[in-house]
Amino acid sequence: MKKFKEWLRDWDEGTFDFTIDTAAAGNEESTVSESFEKTALTDLENREFRLFSRAFPITAVILASVMIVFLLSAVMRLPAFGSPHTPPAESVTIQRYIENGLSETGAINIVAGVILDYRAFDTLGESHVLFAAAAAVFILMASARRRPESPRDQAILRDDPILRNTTKVLVPIILLFGLYVIFNGHLGPGGGFSGGSIIGGGLIMYEMSYGPTRLQRVLNLKTYKITVLVSLLFYSIAKCYSFFCGANSLHTIFGPGTPGRIFSAGLILPLNMVVGIVVSCTLYGFYALFMREQI
């Protein structure tokens, strides 16, 4: 594999050949210069292209102005902030959420109380949709054979001290912030979906700069399957238990607790953690499957 500096030196001396070192990539001989060959356009194609390049900006501006007018007129019709006559404020359900949400669920963040307590089955369905999407992508994209990393990707993107050192500093902060958002879900803005996306982004950034082998020690296909399945099973069982107890007015072991503490609000904190695990694993799994067809 040629290092970046060697590429640059060859370039300087004029001995740079665009044939990629394909020792690791098998017998496929591919050249970069092929893709840069100027294809000769026929006259008709040329005229069509010119017509397109003239018509495209005009159409884009017209469409954008129409969209802007529509959206701004919709914004003008919105009720004022804090107005008592908004449609949600006059609905009985929302009023109940706002008035009894804190005492019934124990979550200071009412949104977390609604999506993970009153309407937890919706969130359960969303997590399962994510899992089903990941499974579908896995069925379509995953290949059993181990494809070696192409040396071009390695030479261009991976072996970069600037990127690696920045990643070393940034990724722990990103992961910590994601954990904070998850664990703060019932106390303030945050929750499983947003925190899980942040953690997934951090994992993707780490994989981009260091390659998959380091991350695969922690997160390979087996751990991916086990964590996601255990998370979804825990979610289903816990919510079945709590809905069963709630419907039959039984005493549950997950009370609302003291609002404001981190271990309060009953099931909301564990459910946030579970949703965060599913979301981060799904995001990273999508990235890995589309990049190199395996996790």
Added chain:
Amino acid sequence: MSNILRMILSSILLFSGILVIWVSVFGVFRFRFVMNRMQSAAMIDTLGLFLILTGLMVVSGELSVILKLVLILLFQWVGSPIASHMVGRLEVSVDPDLREHVVFERHEEDT
């Protein structure tokens, strides 16, 4: 008096930030070579963001908001130039016509 001064200062900062971002967006679409476009786009995330966030800091004046904005600024200043660096590096690695646009300067330790 101090309020009026603050509003003037913040509006100067915000409008210069908007100007920088406008010029950069113009450059991204106007330039033809990747490196020029990359440099122009990087201006948005560094100078434009700095001016806008400083203006917002002057507007709010609360310590907690200022600290959060400083954190955002630091994060962007660390992260965004890396993206520009990767774009430039990819261009250097794969473009065969690079020498028509760029003059290489060699340093001693590189050779």
